[in-house]
Structure formats: structure tokens, C-alpha cells
Amino acid sequence: MAENDDKLKPSGSMEGTTFDVNHSYYLHHSDQPGMMLVSQPLTPDNYNTWSRAMIGALKAKNKLSFVDGTFKKPERKVAAADLHQWDRCNSLVKTWLVNSISPELQSSVIYYDLAYQVWEDLKERFSQTNNMQLYHIESSIHDCVQGAITVSSYFTKLKALWDERDAAISLPDCDYNTLQHVLTFQQNQKAIKFLMGLNETFSAVKDQILLMDPLPPVNKVYSLVLRHEKQHNTTTGKTPVQEAAAFAARGPDSSKKGADMKCTRCNKDNHTSADCRAHLKCDYCGWKGHTIDYC
Template sequence: MATNLSNPFLLHPSDQPGNILVFKTLQGDNYNIWSRAMRISLSAKNKLGLVDETIDPAAEIDKQFALWQRCNDMVLAWILNSVHEDIASSISYYTSAADVWADLCDRFSQGNDSHVYQIKREIVDRRQEQQSISVYYTKLKALWDELTSYHKPPTCTCGGLKKINERDEKESVMQFLMGLNESYVAVRGKSC
């Protein structure tokens, strides 16, 4: 009998409650990065639907309930293993992975405006100094990517999105050039 790998209730033998799915635990101030890493990991394990509620919880009288419960408990364990112990103690009595996910989102995605401000400030203040161009660019790109993750892309069918993307790309080039050290003054002058 073939195993249906697309079944979200399938647990691989390597799926254990003690598994740690992400490298850095949720501390509170790193919610956006943590959430993205967890979403990727849960998606890879075909369990994202248990937290984003695209997989409805089975009713207790449903024959699928035991399978849903087992997977839900596994995801709960993975989340508990990926958060700081103080946060874990505040979510340990939830029975639904989706409820935990929603609670963490409500608590830690708040204040995005202040975090966006901090990222923008860091971009403005970022300088190459003694770093190689590669290291400088990599650090700047990480900030741009994090900033982008806080903004939901607009939906547009008129073609205006292309102009916005071109403008944003040009802005990034300008930010990069402004942070270059003095040995690149000639490059800065030609590109601006």
C-alpha cells in the first residue's frame, strides 16, 4: 500500500516531539524572523495548515480526530521547543497549535512600526567602514529583506507594481552607495 505523502496527518518516523525546527528560539523581539523560519519548517513537514487553520480541527467523533490530535500535539511540542522558556510557560496549556500560533502573533507582531523604524534607522546608519563589499552588502541586504517582510505586497493588475519595484531597487542602490567607504568615492560619483 502506497503512502500518501501529501496527507498532512502523516508523521515521518523522524518526526519526534523533541525535534527543534528552527535555529534561534523566539525571544520576543525576533518574532518576524522566528515566525518565517517556523512557517518554512512547518511547510516542509506539511504541517503549516495546523497553525494557519487551513486544516480544520477534526470533531472528536470524527474518525480523523486521533490523527489530527497526534499531529496537533506534535506541532505544539515543536513550537514549545522553539520558544524561550518564559514564553513556553505562558503557552503550555493551550490545546490547539493554531491557538498558540495566534497568541504568539498577537503578542509579538505588535509594535511592528517601531521595529520598522529601527530597521530603517539601521539601514540609514549602515556604513561599509573596514568590511569587504561582500560583507557590507550582505548585512544591508538582510536589513532590506527583513524590512520587506513587514510589508504585505500590494495587489495590482495595472502594471504600477513594476514601477514601485524599480523605485525601491533604485533606492536600495542609493543606500548601498551612500554607505561605501571613501575608497569608492569615484564609483559613488558616477552612479549617482
């Protein structure tokens, strides 16, 4: 019965030896030295995100033990086949690591014999988050606004910055209740920042959300704003982003209607000479009333 059970296990056969798929020595036929395990190579500025991606990829390949030091090189007194297989997998993992870092960094680790040595070297050099790195991340978060992009693109951009910051810092050790208060505070700060960066065309839904007590988590806030944007698109055929751009092109005072407003330049009603655009001509399309910046 045991012999039949062994036959049912998926396995890889190398050098005449069969390994279970859960064994660290197992290699799939697609596991080649030229593979790129992550899409973004390591640079001096992205270690936190790169290491997370690499850990996930190595776990999927069941090779994380070769870089975290838990699967050490067998002693020479063990079977030669075992030692040979370890060397084979170690060389493969080391090649994956080298392939996943930027070319200017490769020469600094290429002469290590062990994948573990490459991993520890990169960790020691780039894992320490410095104040300058945090400053740039926080500055990017502060300056991030919706502008001329959709709500979805704006939130994705902002969330990437939050994730990068959260990966660079660690929460203090504390009891469960205190930790929940800290996490709630973080969620509130993120929700408020997200609302602050939205265009003014979302002022109504922003006010509605800010009146909620307690304030919903940032993902829920994003969902509410996105629903508002979709409903607006359905009823008007225009996105709030398009309307905001059109309003900026017309000028802030052009929406004021009144019989007492008359332009002395073009002699037309509903605007003044300060807001008149009749004299403008687009160099791109040749039409009057706007410039090439708003064509």
C-alpha cells in the same frame, strides 16, 4: 492495478494505518517532539522573520494546516483512529512551536491544547509592527556603512535589515504598472544607500554606476562593486578596506609629497610636524612610528 499503484506510494505506517507522504497525518521517523524547526527562537522583536521560517519548515513537514486552521479537529462521531491520529500530530506540532520560542515566552502558551491556539496567540501579540520597531530598523539601515569589513559582509548586513523592514510593512493595493514603479523606486533607494555606505576607495566605481541610466537593481550594483574589489585584490594584493585603514593610520595629509614639506620635529621631508609620527611608540610591539591602535 490499483493495488499495485498503492504499493508504489511512499508511506508511513502508524498504529497499523498507512498514510501517503502527502497526507497531513504522515510522520517521518525523524519527526520527534524535541526537534527545533528553526535556528532562531522567537523573541518579542523578531516575529516577522521567525514566522516566515516556521511557515517554511511546517510546509516542508506538511503540517502547516494544523496551525493555520484549515485542518480542524475531527468530530467525535468519526472513527476513533482518525481522532487519535489528529491529536497525535497536533501535539507534535504544538511541541515544535513551543520548542521554537524563547524560554521566557514558553510559559505563556504551554497550557494551550491546540497548535492553532499557540500560533494565533503569538501572531496576535507580536505580528503588529509598531512605529518604534520601524524606527530602529530604519536607524540601523541609515547607520550601516562598510567600515572595516568586506563588500560582501557589508551587503549581507544591509540586505538583512532591508528584508526585516520589507517583512514588517506591506505594499499598498494598486494596479500592476503602479506596483512596478513602487518596486523600481525601492530598488533605486537600496542601490543608492548601498553605494553611500561604501568606503571612499570605491569612489571611482560608484561614480560609474551612478552615471548609468536607468540605475541597475541593487543586486547588480553589488555584483559590479564586488567584481571591482576582486580585480583590485588581484592586481595589488590588498583589499580597498586594508588600504583605507592604512591611509587612516598615516593621516590624511601624509600622501602629499613635495620638496617644500619638511618636518621641524624629525628633520625629514615629505611631511610636516603636524603629521609627524616619529615620536610615537607602540606599547604592544615596541616599534616606533605608530601606536597600539594601528599595530
